[in-house]
Amino acid sequence: MTKPNGTEAPHFIKNMEDFAMNADYSLLNTLHSDPDATSSGEDHLPRQVLSGHYVPVKPSPIADPVYISHSETFFKELGLCGKLARSEEFQRLFSGDMNHVPEEMKNIGWATGYALSIFGTEYIQQCPFGTGNGYGDGRAISVFEGVLNNKRWEMQLKGGGPTPYCRGADGRAVLRSSVREYLAQEYMHALGIPSSRSLCLFVSQSETVDRPWYSEGTRSENPDIMVSNPVAITTRVAPSFLRVGQLELFSRRARSLTDADAMKELEMIVLHIIEREYRDEIEHSLPLTQKVVILADKFRERLTSLVTNWIRVGYCQGNFNSDNCAAGGFTLDYGPFGFCEYFEPYFQPWTGGGNHFAFLNQPLAAEKNFETFCAALKPLLHSSPEHKEQLEDICQGFSPMIQSKVSQMWADKLGWETFDNALFNQLITLMMKTHVDYTILFRELCHIPDDLSGIETSFYAKPSEEILNDWQQWLSSWRNKVLSTSSPESASNQMKKVNPKYTWREWLVVPAYQQAEQGDYSLIHELEEVLQDPYGEQSSQVEEKYYRLRPLEFFASGGVSHYSCSS
Numbered sequence: 001m002t003k004p005n006g007t008e009a010p011h012f013i014k015n016m017e018d019f020a021m022n023a024d025y026s027l028l029n030t031l032h033s034d035p036d037a038t039s040s041g042e043d044h045l046p047r048q049v050l051s052g053h054y055v056p057v058k059p060s061p062i063a064d065p066v067y068i069s070h071s072e073t074f075f076k077e078l079g080l081c082g083k084l085a086r087s088e089e090f091q092r093l094f095s096g097d098m099n100h101v102p103e104e105m106k107n108i109g110w111a112t113g114y115a116l117s118i119f120g121t122e123y124i125q126q127c128p129f130g131t132g133n134g135y136g137d138g139r140a141i142s143v144f145e146g147v148l149n150n151k152r153w154e155m156q157l158k159g160g161g162p163t164p165y166c167r168g169a170d171g172r173a174v175l176r177s178s179v180r181e182y183l184a185q186e187y188m189h190a191l192g193i194p195s196s197r198s199l200c201l202f203v204s205q206s207e208t209v210d211r212p213w214y215s216e217g218t219r220s221e222n223p224d225i226m227v228s229n230p231v232a233i234t235t236r237v238a239p240s241f242l243r244v245g246q247l248e249l250f251s252r253r254a255r256s257l258t259d260a261d262a263m264k265e266l267e268m269i270v271l272h273i274i275e276r277e278y279r280d281e282i283e284h285s286l287p288l289t290q291k292v293v294i295l296a297d298k299f300r301e302r303l304t305s306l307v308t309n310w311i312r313v314g315y316c317q318g319n320f321n322s323d324n325c326a327a328g329g330f331t332l333d334y335g336p337f338g339f340c341e342y343f344e345p346y347f348q349p350w351t352g353g354g355n356h357f358a359f360l361n362q363p364l365a366a367e368k369n370f371e372t373f374c375a376a377l378k379p380l381l382h383s384s385p386e387h388k389e390q391l392e393d394i395c396q397g398f399s400p401m402i403q404s405k406v407s408q409m410w411a412d413k414l415g416w417e418t419f420d421n422a423l424f425n426q427l428i429t430l431m432m433k434t435h436v437d438y439t440i441l442f443r444e445l446c447h448i449p450d451d452l453s454g455i456e457t458s459f460y461a462k463p464s465e466e467i468l469n470d471w472q473q474w475l476s477s478w479r480n481k482v483l484s485t486s487s488p489e490s491a492s493n494q495m496k497k498v499n500p501k502y503t504w505r506e507w508l509v510v511p512a513y514q515q516a517e518q519g520d521y522s523l524i525h526e527l528e529e530v531l532q533d534p535y536g537e538q539s540s541q542v543e544e545k546y547y548r549l550r551p552l553e554f555f556a557s558g559g560v561s562h563y564s565c566s567s
Contacts, residue, residue, distance in 0.1 A: 060161025061095055111163035178234040208230055282295060293381075310362055448482060
């Protein structure tokens, strides 16, 4: 098809038959299946998985599924026609029914196991068997891998039913958490930060599950009531869902020598990570030991940049364990996440998270995950002391690298060419004393104000005269530094590129999933649109609704200012 101007119109996939033609299952075709798995994929009860890289498992369809939304932006990137999302065949697959997929596709999905380290400490207690062999994708089931628009993608149903790793749970995700993950992944992408992506969102009209949650208006730290929730499935998409915890699992097995194939399976998973995530950066013909060292170096670069950007936009992952750390260096697993509104260095949205995963502690949490990653690679270097030493150097270089990137990030947010430690420390102190909104303060600074009237809209309370004087002195020093190297217009334009205007505000998201429970999806669609343009000015109506301080009633509000991991 040719457009009137003579250019070739893009070809969009319009049906599932054409979609299936793009299937290419590199993980299933190159890695080992669990030898104790069933051939039918009927494998939904908790059990130990002793070896193999994945377990074939069929998802459990949600009952009476209803379409809520699909990401129009991501559909275009994938080369998918928007009408495909409304087709019966698409709905069946992405609400968990694989019985009618085209013959080019597998009619069974897969789940993977992984190990758990929390802040660098190995754990096995969360495994019901006390061995670590029951920990993995408990309700996330991959159903497709293929090449779309010249890029390899894996599609995974979140809430697709129980797997052998479900640890006795029901394998379902509720509508609340599904809406949050669906919106957050696309918002993170719009911010320019690497992330898993959202394909579509379906909800059941009749199936519900009970979950502990918060009663309206409660200030309780933990959920205080049991709530019946509609179940939903959101399909998340990524180049792969390989995690640091997966690499760690096979390294632990190789280290313990309990499985004769463990070392080989460790080598296989490392090479698969390289092929899926780093094939354009690591030469295929290099020996394994050299590939391992380059892999660590490339992952360090990605992970340090990722976490630096999290802080730039106010994101707190909340639970940055090794199993929530993607080996591809992008944001993965939007469970107990949140965005910092009222500024606190130790902002932590998850009640079970602790300070070690708090907002400004994330660089250290990332370093612990990187240490786990490097430790998992070491068994492959036992015959090469030289490469083992190089790996140690790369690991030790993580802290100075992320410190340097974070300092430059603060300089960029503040419109400076070089970081000024003294002025920055003064700012952080004033932000804590004054109780400011993180996003609004930095966005208002983008206008290069010369007096306090330009930033007072970010204050949650009027400071004392002494603090106001300190602010004015700081503002003058900051402005002089900005304008010593740039014009006001140039500085403003550059600062607006790194300081978003519109952030994730939980108290504005809660009504969206509450209304969705009643069958009204309009607020979800509105949020999709607003969050697709976080750096833009947008309309006056959007600004009035979404660019404002958190109302007082939502401070310390359970399910808004903080929440458990229940989903």
